[in-house]
Structures are given as structure tokens and as C-alpha cells.
Amino acid sequence: MANEKKINIRLLIDKEKNKVLFAESDKDFVDLLFSFLTLPIGTIITLANKETNLGCMDKLYQSVEALDHQYFQTEVCKQMLLLPRSASEDIHPCMFENVKCLCGKIMNSTLELGWNTYFEDDKLNCAFVNGIGKFMITDALEVSTLSAKTSLSILFGFGINDGTTLEVKNISVGLEEVMDLLKQSMLSKTPMTDVFLLKQNEINTEAIIAKPLNVMFQSDTKRVNLDLFVRKSDKKVLYAVAKADFLDFLFSFLTFPMGSVVELFGGSSSIGSIDNIYKSVEGLYHIDPEKLERSKDRLLHPKIASQHGCKNQLLQIEENTGMIYISKCSHCFKNGLVDICCRHGLDRAELSLINPKFIDTVTLKGGGFIRDSMVFMITDELVVELYSQISSISYLNKQCVPFSDLEERSVTVGEQEALSLLKASLTSKTALTSVFCQSSKKRTRG
Structure with missing residues (x-):
């Protein structure tokens, strides 16, 4: 595209190893x-045309897409599931289509409630990183401020003692490169090389091997039941049968x-190079807090966007509550029914969106995505469809499984199982088996 914005960076390349x-880059590339x-994961899958290869996530997304409204x-x-908003967008105009305003009309406009009144300095235009300066980004997406000591230590670490094998290359990063870099950052430990030199999107299986969980769990979390076949x-899970509460959590x-x-896994998610980006934010803030003031x-503790949370959430993840913009219908604008009290101070700007998960027009949080009366079948690869006896029998026939080789198990999913399932969904093609059968084998052996 002729008017596409480009970001310029410089690469230092080992010619022998390609x-x-x-x-080296300005802050624009680091902001990116x-x-x-x-x-949100759903947004990443959308941007990658449902080809992220992130465990079972593509299949899960496609299942939502295929389910009838x-x-x-x-x-x-x-x-909301297919095109989830980022909590960072909550400072911008936002509106759900086909949702009723409190007055009963359909919302079709947005109102700006004076954000620029409070922040008129240049810091609003800096995205995430404040100020100016150069940054160094390694092949594994470790970001640091530029210094001779840092760059020399990297060169010595690669066994490079002189510049005869080195080459400098100037790169213009456009939309295509951004999409490739986003995808490879989820899959690879060498995303810069993959995108800018090899021009490939191959999966580095070493990069997505799940590590054991090392997090603290609460004992009073919600639990849901699941039937495994x-x-x-x-010892392979063929499919599970679950009600709406489990589907709400899974979706x-x-x-x-x-x-x-990454935060849920204590900085060790095993997802490509994303952990390095997360730790780079921590490192930069520790060295120079003003750069990320x-x-x-927003980067280290990102929340789910407003009204995107659900009542059946088993994990400790927060929903954003602070709003600067609120959606209203044109009827409210015309009749002066819009509350603009937040112009008098941010402490009064805690506004709430109407929750589109409820049929009635309410501003309550929570709710669920799936109707309570529904029962679904979920395969090991997280393909979801409405459950029926005929569908389950047909699936077993396709898998060539005799009924005599089938065992039914009932399991309870709490926070620990939920976190294991999230990791398996991102790093494995057999999520249910990875969580519910492999772990049971380990307990039996112990």
C-alpha cells in the first residue's frame, strides 16, 4: 500500500550463520x-487469519465461528469472542452494535468525555515508551537501551571477535512484516531471523514445549464439572461433554x-519469545521508571476489556473497570441525557458500558457467553460442537475406537486444572489429554 506507514530499523547479521x-531502533519499533x-488471543488469531499454530487455539476460535448464534x-x-477488544482501547470511543441503550434505543453513536482536557502534554502521543533514544532488540526479542557494553557482551556470547563475518542491513517494517513478527513471536525463539532473513513461518517446536507450572493457587476458587471419554x-481423551459453565471458561x-x-504463569509461559518481551518491560522499568511511567x-498487568469478563471464570484475571468513554444512542444525545461529569475530574470518570451479554439492558458485570441449557462436545484438539448421541457415536467411528476400549471419567476443574488447560491450549495439539491423562499417569507412577 502506497500510504502504509513504515518503521525503519537496522539489523546486525552474522553472515556465516545467516x-x-x-x-537497533527508535522507540516506535519497541512500542510495536x-x-x-x-x-487478546482472539485478536491475534484474527490478524493471523486463523493460522497462528498456537496449540489448539485456532481450532477453538474456529469452533466459536462455526457455532450458531x-x-x-x-x-x-x-x-466479543471473535473480535475481542483490548483493555487499552477503553480510552477510545467504543460501542457494541445491536445493543440497547438505557433509554431503550439501539446505540449508534459514541461520546468523547474530555480525555484530552486532562492530558495535553506530549506524553499521550508516546504510546508505551516515553522520551527519545535508541534501543537494542535481540533475535529473541529482548529489548534494552543501547549501550556499548550490552552489544559487546552479545557479540562475545556468539563467539564473534571481529567484524569480518558481520553485515549491517537496513529494514523497513510494514504491515506484512508486523503480522509475520507477531506470529513468530508466539512460536519461535528466533523471530527476527525468521521474519527478516529466512522469510518463513515454520514452527520451532523447542520454543513451545510447556514447562511445569510454578504458581500459587487459591483454595476457594470456583469449580466446574466435566465428563471425559x-x-x-x-489413555487419550477422545472428547469431553460439558455444560455452558465450562464453555464460558474455555471460550x-x-x-x-x-x-x-504471561503474568498468570509468573513470566514463564513457554510461548515463543513473548516472555522476553514481558521481561524487557520489567527490565526497562527497573532501570528507568520514567520511560514506562x-x-x-497496561503492559505487565493487562486486564480483560470492559464487559468481556464472565461469571464462570476460573482464573485470577481482572476485568477493566475504568472508562473514559461511554456509548450512547443518538436519542440520548439529542435530548441531553448524557452524563458528562467526568470532565470535572478523573476521580469521577468511573463509567460503565452496558453489558451486551445480557438480554436486558444492564450495566452489571459478569454474565456468560453461552446459554445455560446447552451441552457441548469438546474434542482433544478443542473442536467444539453441540452434543448429541449420534454425533458422539459418529466421532468414535471415525476414530476407529471400539466401545470396549472406551472409558468414561468425571473430573472437576478448579484453578490448577484451569491454568494447566490454558497452557496446554497454547502449547499442545492434544489439550485435554495433556491435562487430564498425562498428569494422572504421573500421579500413578509417583
């Missing part, structure tokens, strides 16, 4: 990398910002 050692942490609480619920001969993965996923929490 590998990016590191890049940091923005990956704010993107009648199985959701409202038509907007499906839209397991092939006895190899809610699509609303999670990537940074919140306004954005640290």
Missing part, C-alpha cells in the same frame, strides 16, 4: 513489540491479553 544478532502484550446468550457474545488402550481464553497470560501496568 542469523540476526540484534537490531510491547503492544503484542495488550492484544442461537447457542449464545446474545448475538453480541459471539462477536478416554481410550483405555493409550474466555480468546479474550485474554497475551501479557495477562504511564504504561507499565
Whole structure:
């Protein structure tokens, strides 16, 4: 595209190994990398045309896409899962289509409630990183401020003692490169080399091997029940049967910002190079807090966007509550029914969106995405469809599983199982088996 904005960076390349050692850039490129942490998983899958290869997530997304609207609480619920907003967008005009305003009319306009009145300095225009300066980004997306000591240590680490094998390359990063870099950041430990030198999107399986969970769990979390149908001969989960409460939890993965996923796993998500971006934010803030003064929490503790949370959430992830903009219908604008009290101070700007997960017009939080009366079948790869006896029998026939080799198990999913399932969904093609059968084998052996 002729008017497409480009970001210029410089690469230092090891010619013999055809590998990016590191890049130099202004803050624009760093802002771009940091923005990956704010993107919900569903948005990433959308941007990647449903080809992220992130465990079972593409299949989960496609299942939401394929389900009929009648199985959701409202038509907007499906839209919220397929096109989830980022909490960072809550400072911008936002509106759900086909949702009723409190006055009863359909919302069709947005009102700006004076954001620029409070922040008229240049810091608002800096995205995530404040100020000016150069940054160094390694092949694995580790970001640091530019210094001779840092760059030399990297060169010595690669066994490079002189510049005869080195090459400098100037790169213009446009939309295509951004999309490739986003995708590879989820899959690879060498995304810069993959995108700018190899021009490939191959999966580095070493980069997505899940590590054991090392997090603290609460004992008073919610729990949901799940029926598993397991092939006895190899302990593989063929499918599960679950009600709406489990589907709400499972589909809610699509609303999670990537940074919140890393935070849930204590900075060790095993997802490509995303952990390095997250730790780079921590490192930069520790060295120079002013560089990330306004954005640290948005990057290190990103929340689910307003009204995207659900009552059946099993994990400790927050929903954004502070709003600067509120959607109203044109009827309210015309009749002066819009509350603009937040112009008098940010402490009074806690506004709430109408919750589109409810049929009635309410501003309550929570609610669910799926109708309570629904029962679904979920395969090991997280393909979801409405449950029926005939469908389940047909699936078993396709898998060539004799009924005598089938075992039914009932399991309870709490916070620990929920977190394991999130990790398996991102790093495995057999999510249910990874969580519910492999772990049971380990307990038996112990």
C-alpha cells in the first residue's frame, strides 16, 4: 500500500550463520513489540487469519465461528469472542452494535468525555515508551537501551571477535512484516531471523514445549464439572461433554491479553519469545521508571476489556473497570441525557458500558457467553460442537475406537486444572489429554 506507514530499523547479521544478532531502533519499533502484550488471543488469531499454530487455539476460535448464534446468550457474545477488544482501547470511543441503550434505543453513536482536557502534554502521543533514544532488540526479542557494553557482551556470547563475518542491513517494517513478527513471536525463539532473513513461518517446536507450572493457587476458587471419554488402550481423551459453565471458561481464553497470560504463569509461559518481551518491560522499568511511567501496568498487568469478563471464570484475571468513554444512542444525545461529569475530574470518570451479554439492558458485570441449557462436545484438539448421541457415536467411528476400549471419567476443574488447560491450549495439539491423562499417569507412577 502506497500510504502504509513504515518503521525503519537496522539489523546486525552474522553472515556465516545467516542469523540476526540484534537490531537497533527508535522507540516506535519497541512500542510495536510491547503492544503484542495488550492484544487478546482472539485478536491475534484474527490478524493471523486463523493460522497462528498456537496449540489448539485456532481450532477453538474456529469452533466459536462455526457455532450458531442461537447457542449464545446474545448475538453480541459471539462477536466479543471473535473480535475481542483490548483493555487499552477503553480510552477510545467504543460501542457494541445491536445493543440497547438505557433509554431503550439501539446505540449508534459514541461520546468523547474530555480525555484530552486532562492530558495535553506530549506524553499521550508516546504510546508505551516515553522520551527519545535508541534501543537494542535481540533475535529473541529482548529489548534494552543501547549501550556499548550490552552489544559487546552479545557479540562475545556468539563467539564473534571481529567484524569480518558481520553485515549491517537496513529494514523497513510494514504491515506484512508486523503480522509475520507477531506470529513468530508466539512460536519461535528466533523471530527476527525468521521474519527478516529466512522469510518463513515454520514452527520451532523447542520454543513451545510447556514447562511445569510454578504458581500459587487459591483454595476457594470456583469449580466446574466435566465428563471425559478416554481410550483405555493409550489413555487419550477422545472428547469431553460439558455444560455452558465450562464453555464460558474455555471460550474466555480468546479474550485474554497475551501479557495477562504471561503474568498468570509468573513470566514463564513457554510461548515463543513473548516472555522476553514481558521481561524487557520489567527490565526497562527497573532501570528507568520514567520511560514506562504511564504504561507499565497496561503492559505487565493487562486486564480483560470492559464487559468481556464472565461469571464462570476460573482464573485470577481482572476485568477493566475504568472508562473514559461511554456509548450512547443518538436519542440520548439529542435530548441531553448524557452524563458528562467526568470532565470535572478523573476521580469521577468511573463509567460503565452496558453489558451486551445480557438480554436486558444492564450495566452489571459478569454474565456468560453461552446459554445455560446447552451441552457441548469438546474434542482433544478443542473442536467444539453441540452434543448429541449420534454425533458422539459418529466421532468414535471415525476414530476407529471400539466401545470396549472406551472409558468414561468425571473430573472437576478448579484453578490448577484451569491454568494447566490454558497452557496446554497454547502449547499442545492434544489439550485435554495433556491435562487430564498425562498428569494422572504421573500421579500413578509417583
